[in-house]
Amino acid sequence: MTDVIIAGLGQTSVGEHWDVGLRDLAYYAIDAAIKEAGGLRPQSLFVGNMLAPNLSKQAHLGALLADFVGLTGIEAVTIEAAGASGGAALRQGYLAIKSGLVDTALVVGVEKFTDVVGAGVEEALATAADSDFESVQGMTSTAQAALIMQRYMHEYNVPPDGFAGFALTAHANGAGNPNAMFQKAIKAETYAKAGMVSDPVNMFDAAPNADGAAALVLTRRDLLPSNWPHPLVKVAGSATASDTLALHDRKDMLYFEAAQLSAGRAMKQANIVLDQINLFEYHDAFSIYAALALESVGFALRGQGWKLAAEGQIALNGRIPCATMGGLKARGFPGGATGVYQAVEAATQLRGQAEANQIPEAHYALIQSLGGPASTAVTHVLERLN
Amino acid sequence: MKKVTTPNPQSSSPLLQPSRPVGFTGYGAYVPRYRISAKEIARVWAGGKAALPVKEKAVPGMDEDVITMSIEAARNALARAEIHAHQLRAVWVGSESHPYAVKPTSTVVAEAIGAVPNVQAGDWEFACKAGTEAIVAAMGFVGSGMADYAMAIGMDTAQGKPGDALEYTAAAGGAAFIIGPAESSLATINASYSYVTDTPDFWRREYQKYPEHGVRFTGEPAYFHHITSAGSTLMEALGVTAKDYQWAIFHQPNTKFPQRAAQMLGFMPEQIEPGLLVPVIGNTYSGSSIIGLTATLDVARPDDRILLVSFGSGAGSDAFDITVTEKITERQGKALKTQDYIARRIEIDYATYARYRGKITMK
Numbered sequence: 001m002t003d004v005i006i007a008g009l010g011q012t013s014v015g016e017h018w019d020v021g022l023r024d025l026a027y028y029a030i031d032a033a034i035k036e037a038g039g040l041r042p043q044s045l046f047v048g049n050m051l052a053p054n055l056s057k058q059a060h061l062g063a064l065l066a067d068f069v070g071l072t073g074i075e076a077v078t079i080e081a082a083g084a085s086g087g088a089a090l091r092q093g094y095l096a097i098k099s100g101l102v103d104t105a106l107v108v109g110v111e112k113f114t115d116v117v118g119a120g121v122e123e124a125l126a127t128a129a130d131s132d133f134e135s136v137q138g139m140t141s142t143a144q145a146a147l148i149m150q151r152y153m154h155e156y157n158v159p160p161d162g163f164a165g166f167a168l169t170a171h172a173n174g175a176g177n178p179n180a181m182f183q184k185a186i187k188a189e190t191y192a193k194a195g196m197v198s199d200p201v202n203m204f205d206a207a208p209n210a211d212g213a214a215a216l217v218l219t220r221r222d223l224l225p226s227n228w229p230h231p232l233v234k235v236a237g238s239a240t241a242s243d244t245l246a247l248h249d250r251k252d253m254l255y256f257e258a259a260q261l262s263a264g265r266a267m268k269q270a271n272i273v274l275d276q277i278n279l280f281e282y283h284d285a286f287s288i289y290a291a292l293a294l295e296s297v298g299f300a301l302r303g304q305g306w307k308l309a310a311e312g313q314i315a316l317n318g319r320i321p322c323a324t325m326g327g328l329k330a331r332g333f334p335g336g337a338t339g340v341y342q343a344v345e346a347a348t349q350l351r352g353q354a355e356a357n358q359i360p361e362a363h364y365a366l367i368q369s370l371g372g373p374a375s376t377a378v379t380h381v382l383e384r385l386n
Numbered sequence: 387m388k389k390v391t392t393p394n395p396q397s398s399s400p401l402l403q404p405s406r407p408v409g410f411t412g413y414g415a416y417v418p419r420y421r422i423s424a425k426e427i428a429r430v431w432a433g434g435k436a437a438l439p440v441k442e443k444a445v446p447g448m449d450e451d452v453i454t455m456s457i458e459a460a461r462n463a464l465a466r467a468e469i470h471a472h473q474l475r476a477v478w479v480g481s482e483s484h485p486y487a488v489k490p491t492s493t494v495v496a497e498a499i500g501a502v503p504n505v506q507a508g509d510w511e512f513a514c515k516a517g518t519e520a521i522v523a524a525m526g527f528v529g530s531g532m533a534d535y536a537m538a539i540g541m542d543t544a545q546g547k548p549g550d551a552l553e554y555t556a557a558a559g560g561a562a563f564i565i566g567p568a569e570s571s572l573a574t575i576n577a578s579y580s581y582v583t584d585t586p587d588f589w590r591r592e593y594q595k596y597p598e599h600g601v602r603f604t605g606e607p608a609y610f611h612h613i614t615s616a617g618s619t620l621m622e623a624l625g626v627t628a629k630d631y632q633w634a635i636f637h638q639p640n641t642k643f644p645q646r647a648a649q650m651l652g653f654m655p656e657q658i659e660p661g662l663l664v665p666v667i668g669n670t671y672s673g674s675s676i677i678g679l680t681a682t683l684d685v686a687r688p689d690d691r692i693l694l695v696s697f698g699s700g701a702g703s704d705a706f707d708i709t710v711t712e713k714i715t716e717r718q719g720k721a722l723k724t725q726d727y728i729a730r731r732i733e734i735d736y737a738t739y740a741r742y743r744g745k746i747t748m749k
Contacts, residue, residue: 018607117601195435 008037008217048089086339087369087378109340165309174330181332212334339369404529409571414462443668480516515698560673
């Protein structure tokens with residue numbers, strides 16, 4: 001079977017881009033990725049997006065973006081799986097190349113939050129939950145995370161500032177990422193003083209919604225231009241798993257089963273074990289998600305995930321570096337673009353181009369994109385080829 | 387960044403400068419006497435825990451509105467100008483809280499001060515810069531020679547939705563100016579420049595009681611972009627920098643914004659100090675930047691140079707380059723000063739505020 005190689009990377013800075021529209025954001029990322037890919041012309045475009053029909057009143061992003069970037073005529077569709085849309089789009093690109101039906105595929109994740117301000121944004125995000133049983137009752141994604149976090153803290157006797165390590169690590173790493181929304185490290189006191197959003201989720205336990213776009217060009221190894229200058233990064237494993245949409249249908253709400261299933265499948269494909277992974281880009285939309293992801297994937301025992309953060313084990317020089325470019329918390333949460341950002345950042349690490357945030361000799365990266373409380377989990381293993 | 391340097395292809399300069407030099411012949415402020423503290427509003431709506439954008443704000447009494455307040459300021463302006471109201475050929479009132487949707491504020495004001503009937507009258511609306519827009523029009527009116535004196539007023543009883551972030555600042559007050567020939571002015575208006583785009587940061591639709599706003603969108607792309615574009619274009623065209631000014635006033639929706647705008651344009655905190663009134667009277671909307679000007683004129687000396695930059699949501703900024711003349715000294719004391727109104731205060735609680743502002747609907 002052919003290797004699926006990441007031949008081009010592109011991203012915009014993450015933030016409130018009031019004066020840049022959805023299609024322009026996507027264009028900037030795509031343009032950068034295609035330029036890096038040395039003349040490869042994509043035959044397929046997979047768009048990861050979560051909220052455009054709601055916030056920008058714009059569906060049909062496949063045709064819109066293919067045309068806007070000058071690729072009219074190619075296959076182009078949107079992939080939606082809430083916050084996991086970007087990861088899901090990457091998987092579609094991977095499948096297309098792996099199947100042999102497509103030579104070169106373009107994957108773009110794009111989200112434009114700032115077309116709407118105020119409660120409308122939270123309302124749009126709540127459409128990712130079960131409308132009939134959750135959202136209709138007023139449940140928002142933050143309120144849902146608060147319920148999970150409260151239960152977790154109760155079950156495992158987590159002290160009040162027990163989750164601080166996730167935000168501290170994310171912001172410390174964001175300081176080294178010029179594309180991050182927040183590029184300033186924070187102190188433990190800052191976390192402790194932060195206002196509550198939905199108790200016990202404080203302002204530093206929740207990732208900020210932000211505009212952004214990231215893009216990847218995927219191709220077969222044999223099609224890569226001979227003079228292509230970057231170290232080769234391959235998609236070594238790719239898997240998606242699903243769980244119940246509504247939280248109340250779970251047997252155990254303190255375990256992300258889809259995260260475990262998809263990570264296990266992806267690592268099996270890549271033929272690696274957990275210890276070989278050099279960095280983990282988890283989906284820290286909320287710090288409780290980060291803790292549960294660490295436990296579900298297997299980096300920590302149940303109830304111990306928060307301790308990895310508290311003990312510095314997820315720092316750049318820790319046992320398993322996480323959120324190495326700031327994660328959702330400090331780089332920002334650009335909705336359905338998030339999974340593609342994770343891939344761009346992990347590929348940058350594996351190429352050795354992460355500068356101040358470089359993980360030495362990074363060989364394998366695990367990236368995981370979640371929709372809701374892991375109702376969808378998409379996990380990829382990226383590998384540096386020597 | 388969009389930036390216009392030569393908006394009119396026929397002209398090499400972006401500046402508005404009338405062929406007949408003009409200036410402010412008179413000015414007057416008005417601030418109602420009631421105050422509610424931001425802390426009191428936070429007590430009701432945020433359990434006492436909120437970042438407070440001002441210390442307190444001015445609240446109009448039950449029998450005050452933009453008409454009565456404009457009359458007060460207009461009389462102060464007339465007293466300083468030492469002209470008769472009959473000499474005014476225009477009375478223009480800029481506000482976003484005109485008491486009537488249809489029926490002019492300006493006719494009532496003109497009648498009350500004795501300016502009717504040989505007069506232009508009209509109401510202006512451009513969010514918080516309606517008053518300075520009227521000043522620009524008056525510059526043209528007098529500068530063309532059609533009239534010797536025109537009055538431009540910016541006055542508001544701003545509406546803040548209960549519980550909204552803007553309730554802490556939406557205040558009442560404003561100022562009136564008489565624009566006349568430069569030779570009779572206490573301060574000359576050397577030039578103005580306006581920067582305008584379609585930027586929907588804040589609005590109130592017809593029949594709506596309270597305005598809506600775009601949260602952080604009101605900052606960078608709206609307030610800061612327009613203020614700094616207007617201010618820097620005016621200064622560049624005149625070949626001056628912040629150091630050439632004694633004083634500066636920027637629209638003041640809260641305490642931080644004008645401080646930051648000043649910094650961005652190179653001004654020192656002491657240059658904006660006399661005109662920075664928002665901490666103690668709140669945001670008086672159409673009156674906000676120009677009441678900062680009246681407070682600055684109250685303390686200015688001959689030859690002081692002043693930069694005034696307004697901002698109106700929707701959005702635009704008017705920037706003015708002003709030089710104080712020797713006539714200022716004798717005219718400053720001819721009416722109540724802005725600080726006199728600020729010192730005249732009665733603190734009220736939220737319940738009284740709710741009653742005075744008609745926030746309790748009985749039917």
